[in-house]
Amino acid sequence: MLTPFQAFVTIALVTVGTMLTRFLPFLLFPDAKKAPSVVRYLGSVLPCAVMGMLVVYCLKGVSLTQAPYGLPELLALACVAGLHLWRRNTLLSIGVGTIFYMVLVQFVF
DSSP: OOOHHHHHHHHHHHHHHHHHHHHHHHHHSOTTSOOOHHHHHHHHHHHHHHHHHHHHHHHTTOOSSSTTTTHHHHHHHHHHHHHHHHHOOHHHHHHHHHHHHHHIIIIIO
């Protein structure tokens, strides 16, 4: 059990760490200063890499040999991909896909 002082210190350190990660890029690369090419390259490729890694992580435990044979995951994946191709809105496609998946596993399968 944390004492109130330990809880305060923990919250303060987490707050400082979060603020540092949010503000540091703006301090290192102000608008007048162009970011290094490696930073611009990482900014262009990392979002896709992170999404790919999340898909692999989410599907790693799916069993294709036992019922329901990955069907809820496949349907939810198709929902996310279809919505994203249609609306080009990441938040919408991930949100609706998650809700769709949860409805499938709670009420259908």
